[in-house]
């Protein structure tokens with residue numbers, strides 16, 4: 001059949017989908033009747049807390065919520081974000097100019113480059129990482145310069161390693177702590193180094209803070225905006241997705257530098273029409289709550305983490321207890337690659353993981369496991385691994 005149309009050239013720039021092979025294998029293994037344990041997906045299995053669902057049920061009855069929302073988000077939601085940042089991080093935000101509502105943080109991350117980049121710009125970003133930093137940059141015609149996250153540096157980028165000529169040409173730096181996929185955390189000293197670096201080279205700091213609320217053993221991950229000077233150089237993306245098990249609701253926020261938010265807001269106002277007001281109203285209830293639901297969620301994830309990581313260590317695997325996120329970053333056994341180990345686990349144990357190299361070349365040597373299945377399934381996964389020997 002002749003091709004009906006020629007897709008845009010930019011689509012051919014999207015890197016090949018590395019998980020195709022795994023997806024095919026998954027179908028093959030499932031067809032053999034194997035009960036697959038999927039530790040691949042970064043999507044909470046636990047439900048949104050009932051009081052948030054109840055609030056949606058109530059406000060959706062009001063026809064006032066059925067109309068077009070305000071582009072930058074309901075004033076009430078932006079105020080709730082400011083209150084939450086104040087309570088949680090001690091960070092003051094002006095709800096009018098320093099908070100922008102997003103239809104999930106992925107939306108804002110993907111659109112930001114259209115507001116800040118010209119074609120041929122360079123964006124720095126940590127790797128392995130959330131693929132949207134690279135894809136959003138690509139759609140805006142910007143090049144991605146990857147900063148490797150290595151174990152010997154605590155999975156933090158070494159900013160001294162960035163060639164000054166590249167740094168001078170760079171427009172933005174995307175970074176994410178607590179980190180997907182390595183589960184590494186960053187302290188305020190690191191954030192202060194980012195501020196210094198971005199100030200020196202006039203680079204926009206773009207911090208993705210999606211996982212700050214999923215943390216264990218009493219650890220409280222900081223916001224980038226806690227560091228002096230941060231809002232002069234950058235913004236932070238946050239989301240209700242992981243904090244309140246609300247991935248399907250699509251509600252997030254960008255906070256910080258007014259000029260950068262105005263650029264993102266201008267792009268958004270020409271593309272989307274804002275997040276559903278009823279969802280924002282339910283979001284206010286979530287943010288203004290006493291956060292006990294977040295604590296309960298973390299307690300469940302911590303139990304799963306202890307079970308899985310403890311069990312893996314007993315079996316001789318090289319893996320650390322994550323302080324935050326619901327990911328476990330497991331070093332693959334000697335002689336294997338992240339892809340061959342992923343295939344091995346799927347074929348021999350029916351366990352799905354994400355090969356590190358699929359999230360960026362520096363992720364080679366690791367696989368990512370997500371704590372998004374109940375304890376019994378993790379126990380079963382460990383039993384199967386023990387049988388593998």
Ligand SMILES: Cc1ncc(COP(=O)(O)O)c(C=O)c1O
Nearest residue numbers: 104105106130180210239241252
């Ligand atoms: C690091 C990171 N940032 C952002 C997102 C996007 O989250 P959402 O669009 O649901 O807010 C994800 C989702 O998996 C993520 O892992």
